[in-house]
Amino acid sequence: MLMKLTAVTLDCADPMALATFYHRATGIPLADRSDDEFAGLRGPDGGLFLGFQRVDDYRPPTWPTQTVPQQLHLDFDVDDLDAATARLVDWGATLxxxxxxxxxxxxxxxxxxxxxxxxxPRPPS
Structure with a gap:
């Protein structure tokens, strides 16, 4: 039996704010919103769903220390590290x-x- 990954959901204090950040960063459209408790993005053609759920007393991870573990992280390919970093910081990320x-x-x-x-991304070998 094979499994297909269909969704990743991140805990946060403000689902819509985080959904907006990732929408701006990836261009993936907003697909779901349930009051202030949940928001999500869905890739084209029913692709991967990226969800954001509100958690009471949310505490952000403390990377690279593990005082509050990161639990997961996302990786994104970009054409230009410096330009992408600057744009994402302008939209609310921090280095x-x-x-x-x-x-x-x-x-x-x-x-x-x-x-x-x-x-x-590295060129194919």
Whole structure:
């Protein structure tokens, strides 16, 4: 039996604000909103669903320390690390204080504190 990943949901304090950030960053359209409790984006043709759910007393991850574990992170391919980083910071992300391989990866924190990475894809070998 094979499983198909259909959704990833992130906990946060403000689902619509986080959905708006990821919509701006990816262009994936807003697909679902339930009061102030939930918002989501769905890729074209029924693609992957990215959801955001409100959690009482939400505490953002403390990356790279694990005082509050990150639990997951998202990776995104971009054409230009510097331009993408600047645009995402302008939209509310912050550059993480630790950058393990800044020439290859950029680690940012979304407006809710979730770490995510940007990378320029490697050419196929």
């Amino acid at each position: 993480a204080p630790s950058q393990p391989e800044a020439d290859r990866w950029r680690v940012l924190l979304d407006p809710a504190g979730h770490p995510f990475c940007l990378t320029v």
